[in-house]
Amino acid sequence: MQIYEELKARGLIAQVTDEEEIRELVNNGKAVFYIGFDPTADSLHVGHFMALCLMKRLQMAGNRPIALIGGGTGMVGDPSGRTDMRQMMTTETIQHNCDCFKKQMERFIEFGPDKAIMVNNAGWLMKLNYIELLREVGACFSVNNMLRAECYKQRMEKGLSFLEFNYMIMQSYDFYHMFQTLGCNMQFGGDDQWSNMLGGTELIRRKLGKDAYAMTITLLMNSEGKKMGKTAKGAVWLDPNKTTPFEFYQYWRNVGDADVLKCIRMLTFLPLEEIDAMDKWEGSQLNRAKEILAYELTKLVHGKEEAEKAQETARGLFAGGGSAEHMPSTELPAGKFEDGKIGAIALLVACGLCPSNGEARRLIQQGGMMVNDQKVTDIAASFDQADFLKEGIIIKKGKKVFHRAFIK
């Protein structure tokens, strides 16, 4: 099976400008493609991860990837799929985020001569002259068409600033620029980027009379139509300091039944035959599939060792008997103890399991706190400092949140 067919079978392809041409280029390793990443945070998240996987897949098939870091476009802010304007970021934040992105990407993709290229669009966008740009590029865009674009539609009700309106032009210019300087003939991106990407192919056609191609990756949605990779606390990050490998593992271990196979197909590198075999699984058997999904992804993102630790920890906690060594933990400073004891409420707050005393109190009253497998029923309960030595104690909040607290 060739790469294009594989991508299709995995359900990764959402929209393409010219299927025949793209298939031809990609399958023969003739594509020089780019994917842009705007530095909106100091870590990549699951959405970016999909794009990186796609890069890797295509690179393995002999194509050349360009990872574009949006140091310039980040200054503008993409309005696609948003109902409000992004917070404007300072130049320093953008620079910091770019650096973080770069480090993380290097773990997935091989960069170097004849391998993948990494560029930052700040390099050319920041130098643009307004009037020149308007005459050269602005003349090629129809405002009428732009206003019809899907990515701005949502903003028509709430308001769209001129700053953001220009985002499409910046992104189009990127493609145009790299088409000429790097021979980049294809752009990939999330499906929400479709209209921005078409802007680029259109610009190339008008300015240079040449064809360039665009393809979007299916957005990872759960069966309820919500974007995956988000939790109540925010995105699922790839940075182990922001989302620990254990939490990362747990996120995937807990996806809904209806979504497991789709995730495995889209996100892992397991052979399709193997995945098709799993397709027949149902009911509690799917738990096995979820374990595979969680393990595979953790392995890709954090390495084999971390994946095994996370799996071992999860199995231990939920099935009983395993090691608790790798679960999230907190070292309690001696100051938290009074007369060698710490109260249950204070303990929950100190570990970050509850944001306030009130919430901690409620949790205990509702029977949601366990310490070393003993339910805590009294909000006035306290624990001896000595119990926290060595392994410490294991606190369980609700059914799924485990935390170890210890002192040195």
Add this chain to the structure above:
RNA sequence: GGGGGAAUUCCAGAGCGGUCAAAUGGGGCAGACUGUAAAUCUGUUGUCACUGACUUCGGUGGUUCGAAUCCACCUUCCCCCA
């Protein structure tokens, strides 16, 4: 440039002088049921020293015994006309 409207707790959205820590829904958290799933049901959801006190309703002042509610100014946003 002219006219009109709006800003409420995580979100949406009621409240329009005291009975408001503020209806209702969503989300979150917890409990029951389960397969670490979904659905369902129940409780809970400002802070603290929690049968009590304190701080909240865009901002700043003012009226009043008393303001989320009335007035003035400011800020932001939306709509209509140009």
